[in-house]
Amino acid sequence: MTDEDVQNLLRRHRFAAALELLLDRYQQKVFRSVYSILKEAGRAEEVTQDVFLKMWQVLPDYDGRASLSTWLYTIARNTSLSALRAESYRKTLAMEDFQPPAANWEAGPQQLEIKQLVQRLPEVQQQVITLFYLQDRSVEDVAQMLDLPEGTVKSHLHRARRALADMVRR
């Protein structure tokens, strides 16, 4: 199944069939993209449903100017960020309970909570490094999902890795 197949169905106004193909191809990727922003699987699934509902509503207006993946990931990103903003108060409260891990070199990175260290990175680096590992370490997929050039994704990845190493050494 290719994007061209989906576009053929859309041209023939077979929206339900197009939706099925889009779900086959993108539901898991969209879910991971949403999860990389919300960091909570249950909430990410709800928001993924919202993403596909929004997509369903605007599917007849899709004009093919942007690729289907770019279009879908843009909806996913905007919907996730709206959900994140709506939950910012709750997250602020949660951050008050956050205890930075007592990192030291002797303990080695295997003894540290890597996820906690990742949470101390700048937001964009968190998202890039999380998506990189969620997407089977594909820079191309991450670039597509975040609508960034591959070089920028690599640069964020390298900075994130250096920052994580610094945190572990400290």
Place this chain on the structure above:
Amino acid sequence: MDCREIQESLLESFEGTLSALEKSQLDRHLAECPECKQFAVLQSQLDLRLREEIAAPQLSSGFRAGLLAHIARQRREPWPDWLPDVAHFAGSGVAIGLCTLLLPLPVPVVLGTGALVAFLTYALQTLLLSALERQIE
């Protein structure tokens, strides 16, 4: 290549994009430079932990069926959710206005009675609509 460039090559190696030549340059440098070697060991450990801990979550098995059922429900709805409410209160407003003009009764009595009837019929409409929705589901 200096240490900074070697470390960049090393970071690039985790993306699987290093050429054979770059890989051999990297290996030669690591064999001779303890500082870069330590950096390489640490980065390899981090990479391993990130691979283990950032596991891809899966959508629940009912996700797709739930989404398609939601869409099917939306497709059955011939009007937006808010339309019956707006239509009811707009209609009630017009009816009360006409009664105020046409009936030989004091205006406060007509307005009061009209408002009461409007709210009672609104409650009835809400009950009927929710019963209808339950039946559709």
